[in-house]
Amino acid sequence: MMQVIIVGGGWAGCAAALQAAKMGAHATLLERTDMLLGTGLVGGIMRNNGRFTATEELIAMGGGEIFQTIDTNYLHKNIQFPGHDHASLYNVATMEPIIKKLLLKAGVEILCQTRVTDAEMEDKAIRAVLAKNRETGETVKLEGDAFIDTTGTAGPMANCTKYGKGCAMCVLRCHSFGGRVSLAAKAGVQEMICKRGDQTGAFSGSCKLFKESLAPEILETLNTNGVVVVPLPKDKALTGKLAIKACQQYALPEFANSIILLDTGHAKLMTSFFPLDMLRQVPGFETARFEDPYSGGIGNSVRYMGMSPRDDSLKVKGVLNLFCGGEKAGLLVGHTEAICTGVLAGHNAVKYAQGKDLLILPEATAIGDAVRHVRKSMQTEKGMSLKYTFSGSVFFERMKEKGLYSKDPQTIAKRVNEAGVSGVFNQK
Template sequence: MQIVIAGGGFAGCAAALQAARMGAKVILAERTDMLCGTGAVGGIMYNNGRYTAAGEMTAMGGGQLFFIIDQNIRHRNVEFFGQAHASLFDVAKTGAEIERTLRRAGVDIRLKTRIISVHHLWKNEGKQRLMAVKDQYGAVIEGDAFIDATGTGGPPSKCRGYGRGCVCCILRCPVFGGRVSLCDLCGIEEFSAKSQGKEGAISGSCSLMKDSLAPQIVKSLDEQGVAIIDIPKDLIEDHLALKACRQYALPEYATHIVLLDTGHAKMMAPWFPLEKLRKIPGLEWARYEDPYAGGEGNSVRLTASVLREDTLLVRGMENLFCAGEKTGNFVGHTEAIVTGVLAGYNAVRKAMGKSLWAYPQQTACGDAIRWIGQQMETEAGRREKYTFSGSVLFDRMKEKGLYTTDMGQIRQRVGMAGGENIFALMP
């Protein structure tokens, strides 16, 4: 069996590791020179309902990436506006360790490789089966099943059209080329999130160099993991409505600078004019780490999702699955891992000629994937952004009694639903 995955963010990495554990030969094509995508500047885990989702994945036997992240946690049980029991991981060390883990598992990681065209697409009675693709070097890559984990950020034309132009973010499209979607290459219709008449959404955070901050701020970050700074009224920048990460769109994020220690200083704002930022006490020498033009804007995301089944099989395709933000307006690292593991699992099952599996509806993961899939069928649903850590999905988790930090309760729920160690068992 050969499984081909486009995109090496958290979703693609989770899919690749799961498929490799099941005995498949896995090719992971990542267009940049490193893995983890936006996870390379993210750094937040286990906040709010993400704790529950990660616990379910561990109980199901699909928690390998969470284990790696746990080995690189800088701070645990950090609390800030609207967020409880968050863990902050070292973004540099985590990505490097994930790459080593994938290579040890036998994954053929092809960095600086973009899949740019379909080489063989078989069509029959309204269904399509992807047989082979071609990368920018002209190599033909055949597969029994494929996974689109290319995300929804970029290319630069999207950032120019819906945002504030290319701001040199971690995606680095001008250097490595813009994102190319496997689904789009197969003729699958993609859609954007829409809010206040605008398409897409803006990445919700920036990174500042810790060395550019005042000593008292660095001390707070090192000791507590968080530093919260009041913004003078005449310097406030309110761009909450544009954020992809709705859990960080509370009013407090407009009136405070919230910094988190992920190795860098993660600033919970999509952008903040540098000339204003440097007028805030303690930030007089502040410099952006990501994006480099964080004083002007940030990357545009949520412009290329697709309709899919609860199994993450792309509608209209026989052997193409999706993961990460491709599955809908589903935002976050935990969310990417949850979809990636399932996509990798079902890609192998498809290649083996076995029936596909979906998360049980009694679980937070299963309820989220089904409900978001239903929401993506409607224009109103596409206006929302969904995450286990806040906004409408977290509210739903609490209403349905799915949110808990009791690992015993989580394991019991998964076991009663028939999902215990499902990802660790050979199909």
């Protein structure tokens, strides 16, 4: 049986592992912490703007099992907030065990609290990874036919200290489970770091407040409508913080001049950080408390510190049998983007192990266009300073200009079929 090793259990890693298992490989998913989903543990926004299109594209391509599972766990559907239409918000408190159950049912072997320490190379290919289990202290050697790096680009703590405001104690929990270890870097790949002006990397784009620490009237509105917008006094506007966000689709004036909360189980505060003393001066937030990161009053995690050079099949350049997904694949921001690239990476890892031609999605699809456009853009200094997402900023505008944005599943499915990739991820 083909052996595919996936390193990193965020949304991209879960999608890659599920796709590889679905195609008949033995998929082993390594995650350094005690839970899957990574930043998906505190995220929650799906189907907003062009992410609706990408979601329906992947479903039409036959790779939408994770999206369809997420669809069963929404707290709110089809809501609007500044700059974003038809968004759905999943419950971050219950999503992880649901996804874990899906993967286990598909036959994925999941090794949590297992952190890669090295890669064994032979003829420009990875033959095995060495991984240490935190609980037992045992180091195991895992051989594979193909490998997928979905370790993300945030952490370790030294990066957050050097380029951010120190460890903000986010859900990635580097201090407990060790910092991110890049498989690509262990294989000798020279990775890329994004830079915008004086800012190296980018801050995570939101924080989470403990819901019960908010005023009852705010909590009631949030639970009922899924969104709360509270205008800020001019002297408390978050001017200057928008440019440092990883999530540039939310870098709109409304997000600087207002407190925007989304209900994802926590109260998702749509800013990278907000000084606690200042926040508590806003009516309704007098007793507010941060839930993630715990030090969200002063900072947040720093991301986009280690992206892999790759081609449009998501194969990492310089290593014959290594693929990548999620943020590791470039400046694509968001859960939807991670799932889409994860499925493609999982598919092509199995194709490689089979000795078959790798799949490159056509530019007539939003997913295929994103994979290619981001790869090409990152070859320029300006392109490396931008972020790309289906839900806003420069790539959503590109989607609309190219006629790729649609809110109609039938129209999207028809376009996928005309592009020749309908059901392509269902191939055994």
